[in-house]
Amino acid sequence: MNQEKTKIDMKRASENPIDSPGLYPDPENLIKEESLDLSILGKLVGSSTVSVNQFDKQLILELCKFAALLEATEIASSHPLDGKIIITAFFEASTRTRLSFESAVLRLDGKVISIPDGRTTGTAKGESLADIGEMLNAYGDLVVMRHTRTDAVHDITSKLRIPLINAGNGTGEHPTQAMADWYAILKWNPKLKTDVADEDKVHLGILGTPGSMRAVRSFLEMSLLFKQGIRKMTIVSEMADPLGPILEPLLKKAGIDYQVTNDVREVLGDLDIIYMNSITFLGDSYKSLDARFRLDRDSQLKPGAVVLHPLARLDELSTSLDDTDHNLYFTQAHGAVFVRQALLISTLNRFDRLPASIHTTAEAIK
Ligand code: CP
Numbered sequence: 001m002n003q004e005k006t007k008i009d010m011k012r013a014s015e016n017p018i019d020s021p022g023l024y025p026d027p028e029n030l031i032k033e034e035s036l037d038l039s040i041l042g043k044l045v046g047s048s049t050v051s052v053n054q055f056d057k058q059l060i061l062e063l064c065k066f067a068a069l070l071e072a073t074e075i076a077s078s079h080p081l082d083g084k085i086i087i088t089a090f091f092e093a094s095t096r097t098r099l100s101f102e103s104a105v106l107r108l109d110g111k112v113i114s115i116p117d118g119r120t121t122g123t124a125k126g127e128s129l130a131d132i133g134e135m136l137n138a139y140g141d142l143v144v145m146r147h148t149r150t151d152a153v154h155d156i157t158s159k160l161r162i163p164l165i166n167a168g169n170g171t172g173e174h175p176t177q178a179m180a181d182w183y184a185i186l187k188w189n190p191k192l193k194t195d196v197a198d199e200d201k202v203h204l205g206i207l208g209t210p211g212s213m214r215a216v217r218s219f220l221e222m223s224l225l226f227k228q229g230i231r232k233m234t235i236v237s238e239m240a241d242p243l244g245p246i247l248e249p250l251l252k253k254a255g256i257d258y259q260v261t262n263d264v265r266e267v268l269g270d271l272d273i274i275y276m277n278s279i280t281f282l283g284d285s286y287k288s289l290d291a292r293f294r295l296d297r298d299s300q301l302k303p304g305a306v307v308l309h310p311l312a313r314l315d316e317l318s319t320s321l322d323d324t325d326h327n328l329y330f331t332q333a334h335g336a337v338f339v340r341q342a343l344l345i346s347t348l349n350r351f352d353r354l355p356a357s358i359h360t361t362a363e364a365i366k
Pocket of ligand 1: 093094095096097098168174177215310311312
């Protein structure tokens, strides 16, 4: 990617509202001279979000632009989710996803009832997820669920009549994480929204095992929507078959130039975006895969390259990178609140509660 040509507003720690170390791209990067089409977001009304494959590029772009407007605009006084109850049902540990969803709701004046630990529900007595789903219909307007089992989404939706947002199901998917990932990337480099000149295309590196890690899988699948800006994709993994039987055909069908290697040194100096993760819930416990690939301040990263990580991290991502301009991972986590707000407002059809300024932006540019 041609760094000279990429002049994007970046706010440093001293300027950004939460004093986050690392890069803090301005959300205005995504919305200046841009349109927001609420009618596209209207496709989400009443729908469950289970998989990245439900989304096309246009819908992800509108969600990201909506998130940028929410990040750049004070909207709490409009109470967009007033009267709505969101149920966060977490049957697997979480720091960011549950709390960012709950923060998103509370900052929009909705209410939250929460299962922070599934073991405190009737599952401890052998209750099925289907029966829990039947109960949740009466208690709230939308469910955000995380579970250790990949098929848990199928089980609960068999009886759920209110929308579900999949917040991570086993080794399956984590679609709102991928939205947060691409929201951060597009704020950092809005050129990737559209067709870009060859010299501006990026080499995307994935350090991890997409076939076994839901966040990496969802990120990779969403990246295919933005393939026109990707020069090359490299998957760096210690596993023999890191893509597995579903992702490999998807990459081939997308016509992406990709390679798989187990030696990060082959590519590190050429990568513009590095997405990494090591923790996955496999079988009945957390495992760390690909942890021998470590990045720290001394790693030979390309100037201008950014690192994303869904977090939590282990040794693979040194804290010595936190206060460098390679750190896009804190912005990635912080911006998740706004992406999740955009998704919640859209799913719950609360566009009419948005402040006039957002409607004006949307109308003026239609
Ligand atoms: N990124 C992510 O899913 O983090 P948590 O496990 O803390 O929710």
